[in-house]
Amino acid sequence: xxxxxxxxxxxxxxxxxxxxxxxxxxxxxxxxxxxxxxxxxxxxxxxxxxxxxxxxxxxxxxxxxxxxxxxxxxxxxxxxxxxxxxxxxxxxxxxxxxxxxxxxxxxxxxxxxxxxxxxxxxxxxxxxxxxxxxxxxxxxxxxxxxxxxxxxxxxxxxxxxxxxxxxxxxxxxxxxxxxxxxxxxxxxxxxxxxxxxxxxx
Ligand SMILES: [Fe+2]
Numbered sequence: 775x776x777x778x779x780x781x782x783x784x785x786x787x788x789x790x791x792x793x794x795x796x797x798x799x800x801x802x803x804x805x806x807x808x809x810x811x812x813x814x815x816x817x818x819x820x821x822x823x824x825x826x827x828x829x830x831x832x833x834x835x836x837x838x839x840x841x842x843x844x845x846x847x848x849x850x851x852x853x854x855x856x857x858x859x860x861x862x863x864x865x866x867x868x869x870x871x872x873x874x875x876x877x878x879x880x881x882x883x884x885x886x887x888x889x890x891x892x893x894x895x896x897x898x899x900x901x902x903x904x905x906x907x908x909x910x911x912x913x914x915x916x917x918x919x920x921x922x923x924x925x926x927x928x929x930x931x932x933x934x935x936x937x938x939x940x941x942x943x944x945x946x947x948x949x950x951x952x953x954x955x956x957x958x959x960x961x962x963x964x965x966x967x968x969x970x971x972x973x974x975x
Contacts, residue, residue, distance in 0.1 A: 795840065796873060797850035798917055801863050803837050805914045806851050813893045814875070814919075816841035819848065849873065851915075865916040872918035874908065883909060883923045905931050 782789075800806040803821065810816045820840040827834050836854035843849070866872075877883050883900060887909045890897040899909035906922040913919050925931070954963055962969075 792845075793847055795848040795850040797852065798915065799858065799862055800839070800851040800853050800915045801858065801860075802914075803839055803851070803853040806839065806853070807841075809895070809913045810841040810849065813890055813895060814841075816843060816849065843875065863914075863916045865912050866918060868910070868918045868920075872910075872920055874906075874920040874922050877921055877923055880907070880923060883907065883921060886921050905935070 807818055811818050818839065819842045820838070822838045823835070824838060825833055825835050827836075834854065834856065836852050839851045839853065840848040841850075877886060887897045887899065890909075890911055895911050897909050897911040900907040900923075901910070902925075903922075905925055905928055907925060908920050908922040910918060910920050951963075
């Protein structure tokens, strides 16, 4: 979406421009490199060995991998064996997290699906979502990955969606507030800061 289409005001601040990287844990760097580089064709552009996490006293050796998209932005992974366990690499539901990459033609979408299936990675779809058409697969770490194509009329459809987006949040909250209060409590819903983690580091 172009900057001109944005209305959230940042005052004198330039808007945040794009996602530089999204980062996930991986089981194994080479296994992950195979999927992103050999199957999805995203070149490995960095694999940085670190002995400690900046700002922490404890030595935590890890490898930080970056794979580049055509626009120069990246998807990143951490290979940190000491803190890893197999349970972290179960297939995650798309509702919980997934990453969607973009292609620009139907032909490309179908050719990617063919190539991914030929590599032995089950790739299903295309699924029509109205605004986009998508194919889906899992990476070797259980992360759902999607490749999507903007549907014809995407910009106009999104412009229409934008008009009702705020109102849809209000409607949805009115419909689901009681369910969520029962589950999380009103205080958790109204809080604007994250709770400290109770997970063991
Ligand atoms: Fe998606």
